[in-house]
Amino acid sequence: METPLTHNISPGREPPDLAQYEKAGGYGALRKALGMAPAEIQAAVKESNLRGRGGAGFPTAQKWSFVPMGDDAPRPKYLVCNADEMEPGTFKDRMLLEGDPHQLIEGIIISAYAIQADVAYVFLRWAYKLAARRVERAIVEAYRHGYLGKNILGSAYSLEMHLHVSAGRYICGEETALLNALEGKRANPRAKPPYPQVSGLWGKPTIVNSVETLCNVPHIVKQGAEWFRSLSRSDDGGTKLYGASGRVKNPGLWELPMGTPLREILEEHAGGMRDGYQFRGVLPGGASTDFVTAEHLDVAMDFDSVQKAGSRLGTGTMIILDDKTCPVGMLLNLEHFFAQESCGWCTPCWSGLSWIEQILQDMEEGRGRASDLELLESHTRLLGPGHTFCALAPGAAEPLQSGLKYFRDDFERHIHEKRCPWSPT
Amino acid sequence: MLSEQERKEIEAHARHYPNNRAVCIEALKIVQQHRGWVSNEGIADVAEALQMKPAELESVATFYNMIFRKPVGKHVILLCDSVSCWIMGYERLRQHLGDRLGIRPGQTTADGRFTLLPNVCLGACDHAPVMMVDDAHYQDLDPARIDQILASYQQEEEKSTDGNTADA
Ligand SMILES: Cc1cc2nc3c(=O)[nH]c(=O)nc-3n(C[C@H](O)[C@H](O)[C@H](O)COP(=O)(O)O)c2cc1C
Ligand code: SF4
Numbered sequence: 001m002e003t004p005l006t007h008n009i010s011p012g013r014e015p016p017d018l019a020q021y022e023k024a025g026g027y028g029a030l031r032k033a034l035g036m037a038p039a040e041i042q043a044a045v046k047e048s049n050l051r052g053r054g055g056a057g058f059p060t061a062q063k064w065s066f067v068p069m070g071d072d073a074p075r076p077k078y079l080v081c082n083a084d085e086m087e088p089g090t091f092k093d094r095m096l097l098e099g100d101p102h103q104l105i106e107g108i109i110i111s112a113y114a115i116q117a118d119v120a121y122v123f124l125r126w127a128y129k130l131a132a133r134r135v136e137r138a139i140v141e142a143y144r145h146g147y148l149g150k151n152i153l154g155s156a157y158s159l160e161m162h163l164h165v166s167a168g169r170y171i172c173g174e175e176t177a178l179l180n181a182l183e184g185k186r187a188n189p190r191a192k193p194p195y196p197q198v199s200g201l202w203g204k205p206t207i208v209n210s211v212e213t214l215c216n217v218p219h220i221v222k223q224g225a226e227w228f229r230s231l232s233r234s235d236d237g238g239t240k241l242y243g244a245s246g247r248v249k250n251p252g253l254w255e256l257p258m259g260t261p262l263r264e265i266l267e268e269h270a271g272g273m274r275d276g277y278q279f280r281g282v283l284p285g286g287a288s289t290d291f292v293t294a295e296h297l298d299v300a301m302d303f304d305s306v307q308k309a310g311s312r313l314g315t316g317t318m319i320i321l322d323d324k325t326c327p328v329g330m331l332l333n334l335e336h337f338f339a340q341e342s343c344g345w346c347t348p349c350w351s352g353l354s355w356i357e358q359i360l361q362d363m364e365e366g367r368g369r370a371s372d373l374e375l376l377e378s379h380t381r382l383l384g385p386g387h388t389f390c391a392l393a394p395g396a397a398e399p400l401q402s403g404l405k406y407f408r409d410d411f412e413r414h415i416h417e418k419r420c421p422w423s424p425t
Numbered sequence: 426m427l428s429e430q431e432r433k434e435i436e437a438h439a440r441h442y443p444n445n446r447a448v449c450i451e452a453l454k455i456v457q458q459h460r461g462w463v464s465n466e467g468i469a470d471v472a473e474a475l476q477m478k479p480a481e482l483e484s485v486a487t488f489y490n491m492i493f494r495k496p497v498g499k500h501v502i503l504l505c506d507s508v509s510c511w512i513m514g515y516e517r518l519r520q521h522l523g524d525r526l527g528i529r530p531g532q533t534t535a536d537g538r539f540t541l542l543p544n545v546c547l548g549a550c551d552h553a554p555v556m557m558v559d560d561a562h563y564q565d566l567d568p569a570r571i572d573q574i575l576a577s578y579q580q581e582e583e584k585s586t587d588g589n590t591a592d593a
């Protein structure tokens with residue numbers, strides 16, 4: 001089984017420096033890319049069926065295709081690497097950032113070349129201190145060896161790259177909020193259209209791609225679209241970083257073929273449940289995805305299949321709920337997070353989320369009322385897609401609406417018994 | 426006024442952006458790094474240097490979780506309170522840390538050594554529960570491990586106090 005993304009990574013060890021990365025074939029894809037036309041690279045990425053790994057799964061080449069090209073295109077154009085990674089339960093990009101920063105930088109340069117960007121930013125979350133040091137060092141090395149700056153490797157192409165370390169706020173990961181954050185503003189999302197591809201950073205064409213997405217690009221250029229598609233067990237090309245946390249025997253992160261079944265990941269890689277714990281459900285793709293339960297264990301973990309099962313692949317990092325953890329308490333924890341991190345721009349989001357948090361808190365403390373379930377359900381509808389400015393609120397509704405569906409008995413017990421059945425009395 | 430060092434560091438970052446305003450978040454972090462937190466004076470200093478209105482800068486500063494607008498202790502403990510850590514025992518650890526330090530979340534110890542802040546997911550959920558002390562991640566925590574970590578910070582400080590006495 002091929003694992004291109006993590007090939008150079010061994011946890012706990014220093015990442016390859018530039019010389020080691022080159023020795024392993026690194027920057028070969030960039031040399032090849034500079035000999036291709038930008039349109040050829042876009043075509044290869046299109047053919048590879050690479051879908052964005054930041055959560056929404058939008059086809060990468062299609063996103064790039066909206067950027068104005070040619071001599072009349074507005075300048076400068078920007079490429080931004082989204083390395084905000086603040087969604088609870090998600091920890092995959094950190095491995096790529098810390099483990100092989102040159103792979104990411106090579107991916108950014110090639111992707112920037114494909115849209116003829118002039119400047120690239122890596123937008124990194126505050127807490128990733130080690131990643132910040134390693135990415136910064138790798139950028140310096142890349143400049144020193146002619147992979148960045150003016151006339152890269154003697155070509156006509158020039159690119160500047162900078163690391164921007166953020167100051168901690170989940171909403172900064174939303175791509176238009178991220179643009180405001182980069183501009184030094186409060187990170188409220190922007191209305192779309194105009195789309196960033198046309199009018200993004202400082203009003204100029206901008207692409208925002210996730211770390212894992214960009215890390216795939218050198219491999220596609222180097223080994224071809226067909227090879228990339230063949231790595232996958234589904235229609236979406238490539239491998240995927242899958243992770244698991246919670247009470248499994250072996251929590252962790254694995255690079256596996258896209259479309260690996262949930263059961264296989266949980267049982268073979270995560271080692272099944274810890275002794276004394278039973279599986280009850282899982283958020284398959286991070287905190288903003290719907291629960292799935294035992295009946296869905298055979299679902300293939302790709303964008304379309306997980307959607308058919310009523311949830312989302314999201315970031316592919318799953319959070320497991322066991323039988324000794326209160327589902328209402330878990331939802332309270334999740335909704336507390338979303339309420340705290342709401343940027344406050346739209347009323348259904350900031351006011352609805354703190355209301356939801358309060359209802360769940362009351363329920364956990366034995367003050368639940370029979371009407372609460374209906375109230376919670378109506379909130380999930382009001383927070384649904386189309387009612388708010390960005391996807392934070394619909395994301396917050398997902399675990400709640402599915403929790404109400406699959407763990408209804410647990411909610412009812414809280415209300416009838418006037419206490420949390422899991423908390424010691 | 427910004428110190429010479431602060432000014433130099435901010436200017437180095439300002440080169441990465443097409444205008445001054447864009448460096449304001451970095452500038453606030455630099456001032457915080459040097460002064461421990463961002464006081465009203467810190468806001469005024471940065472605003473003046475970047476030619477922004479203090480109120481405008483203030484609205485940015487208060488938006489981000491990691492810009493401290495109140496003094497913090499010598500070491501800041503960020504205990505992850507998000508979902509995977511919650512499942513793996515966050516509440517017990519919060520209780521334990523609070524008892525050991527004699528403070529509640531959000532507070533600073535009387536000797537000014539530690540501030541305890543609950544924080545969103547620190548991105549190491551497969552090793553939950555997790556906390557950060559200053560720049561370091563600590564993973565797979567339990568109460569015993571927390572005691573060890575606190576002791577190591579204590580020892581480090583005793584060592585540096587010893588050093589000072591020896592010098593004198
Ligand atoms: C509230 C919120 C937070 C997000 N956080 C991140 C993040 O930390 N990293 C990320 O890559 N995408 C995040 N996204 C998705 C981005 O908006 C965007 O879709 C993604 O960066 C696009 O990259 P891709 O096309 O490579 O997937 C977030 C979205 C929302 C609504
Ligand atoms: S949905 Fe929430 S986070 Fe998104 S813009 Fe509205 S208030 Fe802000």
Ligand code: FES
Nearest residue numbers: 505510546547550
């Ligand atoms: S939930 Fe605590 S580190 Fe992610």
